[in-house]
Amino acid sequence: MNLAILGGSKLVTRPLGKTWPIWDEREEKALLETLHSGIWWRGGAKDLAKGQVARFEDGFVEFQGGKHCVCVTNGTQAIEAALKALGIGRGDEVLVPALTFVASATAIALVNATPVFVDVDPETYAISADAMEAAITPNTRAAVVVHIGGYPPDMDRVLEIAKKHDLKIVEDCAHAHGTQWRGKGAGTLGDFGTFSFQMGKALTAGEGGAILTGDDTLAELAYSYHHIGRMPGRPFYEFHRLASNLRMTEWQGAILRCQLERMPEQTGRREKNAAHLAQGLRDIPGLDAIERDPRVTRWGFYFWDFHYRKEEFGDIPRSVFLKAVAAEGLSVSVGAHGGCIYKNPVFQNATGEMPDYTKVHCPDAERVSTEQALSLTHKLFLGETDDMDLMLEVFRKLRDNVDELRTVEV
Ligand SMILES: Cc1ncc(COP(=O)(O)O)c(C=O)c1O
Secondary structure, three states: OOOHHHOOOOOOOOOOOOOOOOOOHHHHHHHHHHHHHOOOEHHHOOOHHHOHHHHHHHHHHHHHOOOEEEEEOOHHHHHHHHHHHOOOOOOOEEEEEOOOOOHHHHHHHHOOOEEEEEOEOOOOOOEOHHHHHHOOOOOEEEEEEEOEOOEOOOHHHHHHHHHHHOOEEEEEOOOOOOOEEOOEEOOOOOOEEEEEOEOOOOOOOEOOEEEEEOOHHHHHHHHHHHEOOOOOOOOOOOOOOOOOEOOOEHHHHHHHHHHHHHHHHHHHHHHHHHHHHHHHHOOOOOEEEOOOOOOEEEOOOOEEEEEEOHHHOOOOOHHHHHHHHHHOOOOOEEOOOOOOHHHOHHHHOOOOOOOOHHHOOOHHHHHHHHHHEEEEEHHHHHOOHHHHHHHHHHHHHHHHOHHHHOOOOO
């Protein structure tokens, strides 16, 4: 027997990529500096523009693009604050793709609006522009479009539809630090872009989030929604709206400034390695990279999705392929962030003003999430080209041994 799952020797016997997070004495120094400064929250800096969070916000705008950045506690509350700043609330329908992390949709419900699930493009796993337009009703006010894994939806069409139907666009960029569409950063194309800096993400402080916007008024509103209703330039004890405290700490700002320094190199490395892997997959029937749209001028990613075509892989079910890959020492996950999020109990059991989500059916999202989508973590792409070659060797080994693979018990 050749395959490790059937008792053969496994191919990957050394670590691939890098462990995450990556840090060194820069983070240690920055944290100690923050400790000794005695300024542990952003409002404590004498010159507010010189605090750690404020300086990270400037740096992030420089890296990602756009005009204004407001750092917040996490990516979920970033979406909530953006929707609130856009005036979205009760009675409003907000479109959201069926395949994403649950927070893209629960954030909509948490501002009392109604999430409306939209099918995805089966070749990119991002929201389908056609399905998006078809889902619009007189109550549709906005869409939370997700750069899934880091790969953008067709932003030209999304923006065209938004203009035609007067919709607000929040780009959920929790996976898309570094991604660019036609040279413009993800998160700078719609009304707002929101980011997560949670531990696994390609830019992290353990937890954290950010909101980008190019609009001065929206930036003030986002600031207000993250700062208990205060307005920039107004007295400290004057509150303008009902809002929570979503402020990021100076500790997180200090870490993020260090992490951001590595971001251009890391983004380039991930992208270069992914291109090498994609090229190699061309020779392995049954495994396809996402066909990159030339308008995706930079592809930053949190996970790299690709396709499993069972019919070209000896009709082996994806679950068997995943087990066999793992036995060879390579970790591949179900892609496109798992399953359709409307299948979660939070939607299936929704009551009150919520629609009956048991009736929702997005056929492409259901098919690709159960049969087709595969995913590799960004950490694997931070290593050398050799790592990509070893991954390709694993895939080739399985493809060359489909007859053996067929004997694996499901
Ligand atoms: C697509 C997407 N949106 C939003 C979030 C929420 O981010 P956070 O975990 O920082 O709240 C995540 C987190 O993984 C995500 O994957």
